Amino acid sequence: MSTPRADRLSADDHSILWRCPCCAAGLDALDDGWRCVADATHRFPRVAGAPVLLNPARSVFRAEDFTPQARTTFKNPAAWALWLGRVLPSPSRDLGTERSLRALADVLRARPEGSRRVLVIGCGDGTAGYGKLEAVDGIEMLETDVSLAGPAAVVCDASDLPFADGQWDLVIAVAVLEHVLEPQRCVDEMHRVLRADGLVYATTPFMQQVHMAEYDFTRFTRSGHRWLFRHFDELDSGIATGPASVLIWSVEYFLMAWTTSVGARRVVKGLTRLLLGWLTWLDVPLARRAAACDAAGGFYFMGRKAAKVTVSARDMVRYYRGGDAQK
Numbered sequence: 001m002s003t004p005r006a007d008r009l010s011a012d013d014h015s016i017l018w019r020c021p022c023c024a025a026g027l028d029a030l031d032d033g034w035r036c037v038a039d040a041t042h043r044f045p046r047v048a049g050a051p052v053l054l055n056p057a058r059s060v061f062r063a064e065d066f067t068p069q070a071r072t073t074f075k076n077p078a079a080w081a082l083w084l085g086r087v088l089p090s091p092s093r094d095l096g097t098e099r100s101l102r103a104l105a106d107v108l109r110a111r112p113e114g115s116r117r118v119l120v121i122g123c124g125d126g127t128a129g130y131g132k133l134e135a136v137d138g139i140e141m142l143e144t145d146v147s148l149a150g151p152a153a154v155v156c157d158a159s160d161l162p163f164a165d166g167q168w169d170l171v172i173a174v175a176v177l178e179h180v181l182e183p184q185r186c187v188d189e190m191h192r193v194l195r196a197d198g199l200v201y202a203t204t205p206f207m208q209q210v211h212m213a214e215y216d217f218t219r220f221t222r223s224g225h226r227w228l229f230r231h232f233d234e235l236d237s238g239i240a241t242g243p244a245s246v247l248i249w250s251v252e253y254f255l256m257a258w259t260t261s262v263g264a265r266r267v268v269k270g271l272t273r274l275l276l277g278w279l280t281w282l283d284v285p286l287a288r289r290a291a292a293c294d295a296a297g298g299f300y301f302m303g304r305k306a307a308k309v310t311v312s313a314r315d316m317v318r319y320y321r322g323g324d325a326q327k
Protein backbone atom coordinates (compact mmCIF):
# COMPACT_ATOMS: atom_id res chain seq x y z
CA MET A 1 0.00 0.00 0.00
CA SER A 2 1.37 3.34 -0.98
CA THR A 3 1.36 6.13 1.55
CA PRO A 4 1.26 9.81 0.67
CA ARG A 5 4.76 11.18 0.31
CA ALA A 6 5.84 14.58 1.61
CA ASP A 7 7.04 15.62 -1.83
CA ARG A 8 5.41 13.75 -4.68
CA LEU A 9 6.71 15.93 -7.47
CA SER A 10 9.63 18.33 -7.29
CA ALA A 11 8.92 21.86 -8.55
CA ASP A 12 12.28 21.82 -10.34
CA ASP A 13 11.51 18.67 -12.32
CA HIS A 14 11.89 20.03 -15.84
CA SER A 15 11.27 16.78 -17.69
CA ILE A 16 7.55 17.51 -18.05
CA LEU A 17 6.15 20.23 -20.29
CA TRP A 18 3.17 21.67 -18.44
CA ARG A 19 0.08 23.32 -19.87
CA CYS A 20 -2.54 25.34 -18.06
CA PRO A 21 -5.67 23.15 -17.67
CA CYS A 22 -7.85 26.28 -18.00
CA CYS A 23 -6.44 28.08 -21.05
CA ALA A 24 -3.69 25.88 -22.56
CA ALA A 25 -0.95 28.47 -21.96
CA GLY A 26 2.32 27.48 -20.29
CA LEU A 27 2.76 27.01 -16.55
CA ASP A 28 5.48 28.21 -14.20
CA ALA A 29 6.30 25.94 -11.26
CA LEU A 30 6.68 27.89 -8.02
CA ASP A 31 7.58 26.60 -4.57
CA ASP A 32 3.99 26.83 -3.31
CA GLY A 33 2.17 25.86 -6.51
CA TRP A 34 1.87 26.39 -10.24
CA ARG A 35 0.95 29.61 -12.09
CA CYS A 36 -0.33 30.19 -15.60
CA VAL A 37 1.98 32.40 -17.70
CA ALA A 38 -0.97 33.98 -19.55
CA ASP A 39 -3.58 34.59 -16.85
CA ALA A 40 -2.57 35.39 -13.27
CA THR A 41 -5.98 34.22 -11.97
CA HIS A 42 -5.09 30.65 -13.06
CA ARG A 43 -3.17 29.51 -9.97
CA PHE A 44 -2.84 25.94 -8.81
CA PRO A 45 -1.88 24.89 -5.29
CA ARG A 46 0.58 22.26 -4.18
CA VAL A 47 -1.08 19.88 -1.70
CA ALA A 48 0.91 17.22 0.12
CA GLY A 49 3.71 17.69 -2.39
CA ALA A 50 1.47 17.26 -5.46
CA PRO A 51 0.35 19.99 -7.87
CA VAL A 52 -3.45 20.19 -8.11
CA LEU A 53 -4.02 21.17 -11.74
CA LEU A 54 -7.78 21.36 -12.37
CA ASN A 55 -10.05 23.41 -14.61
CA PRO A 56 -12.97 24.42 -12.34
CA ALA A 57 -15.07 25.26 -15.41
CA ARG A 58 -15.21 21.60 -16.45
CA SER A 59 -14.03 19.36 -13.62
CA VAL A 60 -16.35 17.90 -10.97
CA PHE A 61 -13.47 18.54 -8.53
CA ARG A 62 -12.15 21.71 -6.91
CA ALA A 63 -8.69 22.34 -5.50
CA GLU A 64 -10.21 22.68 -2.03
CA ASP A 65 -11.44 19.05 -2.24
CA PHE A 66 -7.84 17.93 -1.85
CA THR A 67 -6.29 17.68 1.54
CA PRO A 68 -4.13 14.73 2.54
CA GLN A 69 -6.91 13.21 4.65
CA ALA A 70 -9.96 14.03 2.51
CA ARG A 71 -11.79 11.37 0.51
CA THR A 72 -12.57 12.15 -3.11
CA THR A 73 -12.96 9.06 -5.30
CA PHE A 74 -11.57 6.55 -2.78
CA LYS A 75 -9.88 6.31 0.59
CA ASN A 76 -7.32 3.92 1.95
CA PRO A 77 -9.11 0.99 3.64
CA ALA A 78 -8.47 0.05 7.25
CA ALA A 79 -5.91 -2.68 7.98
CA TRP A 80 -8.62 -5.27 8.77
CA ALA A 81 -10.43 -4.52 5.49
CA LEU A 82 -7.17 -4.96 3.57
CA TRP A 83 -6.59 -8.29 5.28
CA LEU A 84 -10.13 -9.46 4.48
CA GLY A 85 -9.68 -8.36 0.89
CA ARG A 86 -6.62 -10.59 0.61
CA VAL A 87 -8.21 -13.59 2.33
CA LEU A 88 -11.57 -13.63 0.49
CA PRO A 89 -11.77 -14.67 -3.17
CA SER A 90 -12.03 -11.66 -5.48
CA PRO A 91 -15.38 -11.13 -7.24
CA SER A 92 -13.56 -10.16 -10.43
CA ARG A 93 -10.67 -11.54 -12.44
CA ASP A 94 -8.73 -9.18 -14.70
CA LEU A 95 -8.37 -10.97 -18.02
CA GLY A 96 -6.47 -8.45 -20.09
CA THR A 97 -4.18 -6.11 -18.19
CA GLU A 98 -1.27 -8.36 -17.25
CA ARG A 99 -0.81 -9.79 -20.74
CA SER A 100 -1.30 -6.34 -22.29
CA LEU A 101 1.24 -4.70 -19.99
CA ARG A 102 3.77 -7.38 -20.90
CA ALA A 103 3.21 -6.64 -24.61
CA LEU A 104 3.46 -2.89 -24.02
CA ALA A 105 6.67 -3.36 -22.02
CA ASP A 106 8.18 -5.22 -25.01
CA VAL A 107 7.17 -2.41 -27.37
CA LEU A 108 8.72 0.24 -25.09
CA ARG A 109 11.93 -1.81 -24.70
CA ALA A 110 12.34 -1.76 -28.47
CA ARG A 111 12.09 2.04 -28.54
CA PRO A 112 15.14 4.30 -28.15
CA GLU A 113 16.06 5.68 -24.75
CA GLY A 114 14.05 8.79 -23.91
CA SER A 115 11.02 7.32 -25.69
CA ARG A 116 9.71 5.35 -22.74
CA ARG A 117 7.59 7.98 -21.03
CA VAL A 118 4.41 6.62 -19.49
CA LEU A 119 1.47 8.63 -18.15
CA VAL A 120 -0.89 6.78 -15.81
CA ILE A 121 -4.32 8.38 -15.52
CA GLY A 122 -6.21 7.18 -12.46
CA CYS A 123 -3.43 5.30 -10.64
CA GLY A 124 -5.83 4.64 -7.75
CA ASP A 125 -4.37 3.28 -4.53
CA GLY A 126 -1.29 1.99 -6.35
CA THR A 127 -2.15 -1.67 -5.81
CA ALA A 128 -3.05 -2.25 -9.49
CA GLY A 129 0.69 -2.56 -10.10
CA TYR A 130 2.56 -1.76 -13.27
CA GLY A 131 5.54 -3.94 -12.41
CA LYS A 132 5.90 -5.22 -15.97
CA LEU A 133 6.45 -1.65 -17.14
CA GLU A 134 8.51 -0.55 -14.17
CA ALA A 135 11.00 -3.33 -15.03
CA VAL A 136 11.75 -1.69 -18.39
CA ASP A 137 15.17 0.07 -18.37
CA GLY A 138 14.90 3.84 -18.69
CA ILE A 139 11.15 3.89 -18.08
CA GLU A 140 9.79 7.26 -16.89
CA MET A 141 6.37 6.90 -15.27
CA LEU A 142 4.13 9.65 -13.96
CA GLU A 143 1.13 8.58 -11.90
CA THR A 144 -1.86 10.91 -11.70
CA ASP A 145 -5.32 10.73 -10.14
CA VAL A 146 -8.08 12.81 -8.61
CA SER A 147 -7.27 11.47 -5.15
CA LEU A 148 -4.32 11.91 -2.83
CA ALA A 149 -5.06 8.64 -0.99
CA GLY A 150 -2.72 6.76 -3.33
CA PRO A 151 0.71 7.48 -4.81
CA ALA A 152 -0.40 10.09 -7.41
CA ALA A 153 2.35 12.66 -8.07
CA VAL A 154 -0.07 15.01 -9.82
CA VAL A 155 -3.77 15.68 -9.24
CA CYS A 156 -5.42 16.31 -12.60
CA ASP A 157 -8.67 15.61 -14.43
CA ALA A 158 -8.45 13.64 -17.69
CA SER A 159 -10.84 16.11 -19.36
CA ASP A 160 -8.11 18.81 -19.16
CA LEU A 161 -4.71 17.14 -18.94
CA PRO A 162 -2.11 19.70 -17.76
CA PHE A 163 0.52 18.54 -20.26
CA ALA A 164 1.73 20.07 -23.51
CA ASP A 165 1.04 18.16 -26.74
CA GLY A 166 2.93 15.08 -27.86
CA GLN A 167 5.21 14.17 -24.96
CA TRP A 168 4.14 10.71 -23.76
CA ASP A 169 4.86 7.34 -25.36
CA LEU A 170 2.13 5.45 -23.54
CA VAL A 171 -1.01 6.56 -21.70
CA ILE A 172 -2.73 4.08 -19.39
CA ALA A 173 -6.30 4.53 -18.13
CA VAL A 174 -7.53 1.42 -16.32
CA ALA A 175 -11.13 1.72 -15.04
CA VAL A 176 -11.14 5.49 -15.54
CA LEU A 177 -13.50 6.42 -18.37
CA GLU A 178 -16.67 5.37 -16.52
CA HIS A 179 -15.81 7.97 -13.88
CA VAL A 180 -15.65 11.02 -16.16
CA LEU A 181 -18.50 13.15 -17.49
CA GLU A 182 -17.11 13.45 -21.01
CA PRO A 183 -15.27 10.22 -21.97
CA GLN A 184 -14.72 11.32 -25.58
CA ARG A 185 -13.06 14.52 -24.47
CA CYS A 186 -10.77 12.52 -22.16
CA VAL A 187 -9.75 10.13 -24.96
CA ASP A 188 -9.10 13.14 -27.20
CA GLU A 189 -6.87 14.56 -24.46
CA MET A 190 -4.94 11.27 -24.26
CA HIS A 191 -4.51 11.44 -28.05
CA ARG A 192 -3.26 15.04 -27.82
CA VAL A 193 -0.56 14.40 -25.20
CA LEU A 194 0.78 11.28 -26.96
CA ARG A 195 3.70 11.41 -29.37
CA ALA A 196 2.94 10.64 -33.04
CA ASP A 197 3.31 6.88 -32.61
CA GLY A 198 2.24 6.84 -28.96
CA LEU A 199 0.27 3.98 -27.45
CA VAL A 200 -2.87 3.87 -25.37
CA TYR A 201 -4.16 1.17 -23.06
CA ALA A 202 -7.60 1.46 -21.46
CA THR A 203 -10.05 -0.82 -19.74
CA THR A 204 -13.61 0.36 -19.23
CA PRO A 205 -16.66 -1.42 -17.77
CA PHE A 206 -19.73 -2.50 -19.74
CA MET A 207 -21.91 -4.53 -17.34
CA GLN A 208 -20.92 -3.30 -13.91
CA GLN A 209 -23.06 -1.82 -11.19
CA VAL A 210 -22.44 1.63 -9.76
CA HIS A 211 -19.12 1.82 -7.94
CA MET A 212 -17.25 4.78 -6.48
CA ALA A 213 -20.71 6.20 -5.67
CA GLU A 214 -21.11 9.81 -6.83
CA TYR A 215 -18.21 9.52 -9.27
CA ASP A 216 -19.68 6.90 -11.66
CA PHE A 217 -21.25 8.15 -14.90
CA THR A 218 -21.18 5.86 -17.93
CA ARG A 219 -20.57 2.42 -19.58
CA PHE A 220 -19.47 1.10 -22.99
CA THR A 221 -20.19 -1.93 -25.16
CA ARG A 222 -17.23 -3.43 -27.06
CA SER A 223 -18.27 -1.45 -30.14
CA GLY A 224 -18.87 1.77 -28.23
CA HIS A 225 -15.41 1.45 -26.69
CA ARG A 226 -13.83 1.03 -30.15
CA TRP A 227 -15.63 4.13 -31.47
CA LEU A 228 -14.35 6.12 -28.49
CA PHE A 229 -10.79 5.32 -29.68
CA ARG A 230 -11.49 5.83 -33.42
CA HIS A 231 -8.42 8.07 -33.79
CA PHE A 232 -6.24 5.08 -32.87
CA ASP A 233 -5.21 1.96 -34.80
CA GLU A 234 -6.33 -1.08 -32.85
CA LEU A 235 -3.43 -3.32 -31.77
CA ASP A 236 -5.46 -5.54 -29.48
CA SER A 237 -8.78 -5.58 -27.65
CA GLY A 238 -10.91 -8.01 -25.74
CA ILE A 239 -12.80 -8.88 -22.60
CA ALA A 240 -11.16 -7.41 -19.50
CA THR A 241 -13.77 -8.70 -17.04
CA GLY A 242 -15.93 -11.73 -17.81
CA PRO A 243 -19.60 -12.67 -17.43
CA ALA A 244 -18.98 -14.66 -14.21
CA SER A 245 -17.84 -11.50 -12.45
CA VAL A 246 -21.01 -9.82 -13.69
CA LEU A 247 -23.04 -12.69 -12.21
CA ILE A 248 -21.35 -12.32 -8.80
CA TRP A 249 -21.77 -8.55 -8.79
CA SER A 250 -25.44 -9.00 -9.79
CA VAL A 251 -26.14 -11.24 -6.78
CA GLU A 252 -24.21 -8.88 -4.52
CA TYR A 253 -25.97 -5.74 -5.76
CA PHE A 254 -29.40 -7.48 -5.79
CA LEU A 255 -28.95 -8.16 -2.07
CA MET A 256 -27.46 -4.74 -1.33
CA ALA A 257 -30.43 -3.09 -3.08
CA TRP A 258 -32.45 -3.87 0.07
CA THR A 259 -30.35 -1.87 2.48
CA THR A 260 -28.15 1.18 2.99
CA SER A 261 -26.78 -0.22 6.27
CA VAL A 262 -22.99 -0.15 6.06
CA GLY A 263 -22.68 -3.27 8.22
CA ALA A 264 -25.26 -5.29 6.27
CA ARG A 265 -23.68 -4.32 2.95
CA ARG A 266 -20.26 -5.41 4.21
CA VAL A 267 -21.71 -8.79 5.22
CA VAL A 268 -23.31 -9.19 1.77
CA LYS A 269 -20.03 -8.33 0.03
CA GLY A 270 -18.07 -10.77 2.19
CA LEU A 271 -20.57 -13.61 1.79
CA THR A 272 -20.96 -13.29 -1.97
CA ARG A 273 -17.19 -13.26 -2.41
CA LEU A 274 -16.80 -16.26 -0.11
CA LEU A 275 -19.59 -18.32 -1.70
CA LEU A 276 -19.35 -17.28 -5.34
CA GLY A 277 -15.76 -16.08 -5.83
CA TRP A 278 -14.77 -19.42 -7.38
CA LEU A 279 -17.05 -18.67 -10.36
CA THR A 280 -14.49 -16.20 -11.75
CA TRP A 281 -12.45 -19.19 -12.98
CA LEU A 282 -15.20 -19.66 -15.60
CA ASP A 283 -14.20 -16.29 -17.06
CA VAL A 284 -10.88 -17.71 -18.27
CA PRO A 285 -12.42 -19.95 -20.99
CA LEU A 286 -15.34 -17.55 -21.51
CA ALA A 287 -13.00 -14.67 -22.41
CA ARG A 288 -12.15 -16.54 -25.63
CA ARG A 289 -15.79 -16.91 -26.70
CA ALA A 290 -17.41 -14.33 -28.97
CA ALA A 291 -20.82 -14.76 -27.32
CA ALA A 292 -19.32 -13.69 -23.98
CA CYS A 293 -18.83 -10.17 -25.39
CA ASP A 294 -22.59 -9.60 -25.03
CA ALA A 295 -22.36 -10.28 -21.29
CA ALA A 296 -18.88 -9.07 -20.35
CA GLY A 297 -18.11 -6.91 -17.36
CA GLY A 298 -15.79 -4.69 -19.37
CA PHE A 299 -13.37 -4.42 -22.26
CA TYR A 300 -9.76 -3.44 -22.86
CA PHE A 301 -8.43 -1.56 -25.84
CA MET A 302 -4.80 -1.20 -26.87
CA GLY A 303 -4.08 1.19 -29.73
CA ARG A 304 -1.54 3.34 -31.54
CA LYS A 305 -2.17 7.02 -32.17
CA ALA A 306 -3.25 7.72 -35.75
CA ALA A 307 -3.43 11.02 -37.63
CA LYS A 308 -7.01 10.46 -38.72
CA VAL A 309 -10.10 8.34 -37.99
CA THR A 310 -9.28 4.63 -38.39
CA VAL A 311 -12.85 3.22 -38.44
CA SER A 312 -15.85 4.63 -40.29
CA ALA A 313 -19.40 4.65 -38.97
CA ARG A 314 -20.18 1.79 -41.39
CA ASP A 315 -17.16 -0.18 -40.13
CA MET A 316 -18.74 -0.18 -36.68
CA VAL A 317 -21.57 -2.46 -37.85
CA ARG A 318 -19.01 -5.05 -38.97
CA TYR A 319 -17.04 -4.55 -35.74
CA TYR A 320 -19.71 -6.26 -33.63
CA ARG A 321 -18.51 -9.47 -32.03
CA GLY A 322 -21.05 -11.42 -29.98
CA GLY A 323 -23.58 -14.19 -29.83
CA ASP A 324 -25.84 -12.77 -32.56
CA ALA A 325 -23.19 -11.97 -35.19
CA GLN A 326 -24.34 -12.67 -38.79
CA LYS A 327 -22.47 -15.67 -40.15
Ligand SMILES: [Zn+2]
Nearest residue numbers: 020023036042
Ligand atom coordinates in the same frame (compact mmCIF):
# COMPACT_ATOMS: atom_id res chain seq x y z
ZN1 LIG B 1 -4.23 29.69 -17.91
